Each structure stands twice: as structure tokens, then as C-alpha cells.
Amino acid sequence: ESDRDTIIIKTFFEPRVVRFSVLLDLNRSMNFGTSGSLKSRLGALSAACGIYSAAKMKDRVSYVTYDNAPLTIRKNQGASRVLTDFLIHAIEDGKQDLAVSEKNQSGGGLAAAFNSVRKEHRGLVLVVSDFVNMSEDDWEALRISGFKNDTI
Numbered sequence: 097e098s099d100r101d102t103i104i105i106k107t108f109f110e111p112r113v114v115r116f117s118v119l120l121d122l123n124r125s126m127n128f129g130t131s132g133s134l135k136s137r138l139g140a141l142s143a144a145c146g147i148y149s150a151a152k153m154k155d156r157v158s159y160v161t162y163d164n165a166p167l168t169i170r171k172n173q174g175a176s177r178v179l180t181d182f183l184i185h186a187i188e189d190g191k192q193d194l195a196v197s198e199k200n201q202s203g204g205g206l207a208a209a210f211n212s213v214r215k216e217h218r219g220l221v222l223v224v225s226d227f228v229n230m231s232e233d234d235w236e237a238l239r240i241s242g243f244k245n246d247t248i
Contacts, residue, residue, distance in 0.1 A: 115217055116220045118158075118221075120186055121224060162209040167189040207237035211237075221248070
């Protein structure tokens with residue numbers, strides 16, 4: 097065999113770092129549905145599926161549950177560590193006192209939730225909402241996120 101007959105294969109892998117953020121809307125409008133399938137619970141389940149998928153890929157996740165303002169903020173942790181904590185907060189934060197929720201009716205809180213997550217680097221953002229009670233600031237924050245991130 098000569099050197100001309102030898103095939104050399106080199107495989108390169110680019111390091112893959114995905115910054116995954118979940119924004120879960122828990123406004124009063126998300127408490128609509130049947131007793132077995134409220135929008136808030138279906139939304140939490142959908143978001144948890146996204147976090148579970150990130151855990152399979154060993155990605156890092158941050159999440160925000162929000163009403164008219166952020167309720168719970170968890171910054172950039174391993175997805176497998178975040179999943180249970182997220183589900184607990186998605187259910188508990190959804191039970192917030194309605195009087196507290198009505199006190200600040202300036203908008204949907206999405207703009208404040210976007211401001212709570214890391215924004216220096218491009219990432220993947222999953223927004224789970226029914227988009228009811230959105231202010232102009234919320235719509236603008238969603239539009240800008242579409243330019244800066246892969247927004248779902």
C-alpha cells in the first residue's frame with residue numbers, strides 16, 4: 097500500500113453551549129380551562145418538557161415565572177437540577193393571592209421577565225403564555241427577543 101491509497105479522516109466538533117431560558121406566564125388568564133387542564137398547568141408541563149430536553153443535552157437553563165412582575169427567577173443552572181424546582185414554582189407561583197395580582201395591573205410582565213434573564217449572549221428562549229394582558233412594552237420586548245435570540 098502506498099501513501100496515496102491511505103485516507104485520513106479528521107472530525108472536528110464545535111463546543112456547543114446553549115443558553116436556554118424559559119419564561120412562564122402565570123397571569124390570572126392562565127387559570128382558565130377545565131379542572132384537569134388549566135392553561136397554567138399545561139403551560140408548565142410544556143415548559144418542563146423543554147427543560148427535560150435541555151437536561152438530555154446537558155444544557156444550562158434559567159427560568160422566570162411571572163405575573164405582572166417576575167415571581168421566581170432562577171439563573172443559569174444545569175437543566176437536570178432545575179426541572180423539579182421549576183415544577184414546584186410553576187404550581188406554587190400560580191396560586192398567588194389574587195389581591196396581590198390585581199395590585200399591579202400595568203401589563204403582562206413579559207418585558208420584566210425578559211429583563212430578568214441573561215441577555216449578553218444569544219440563546220434559546222421559550223415563552224409560554226396566552227399573550228393576554230400584554231402591554232406595549234411586553235410586545236416590544238418580545239419583538240426584540242426575536243432579533244437577539246431564537247425565541248419560541
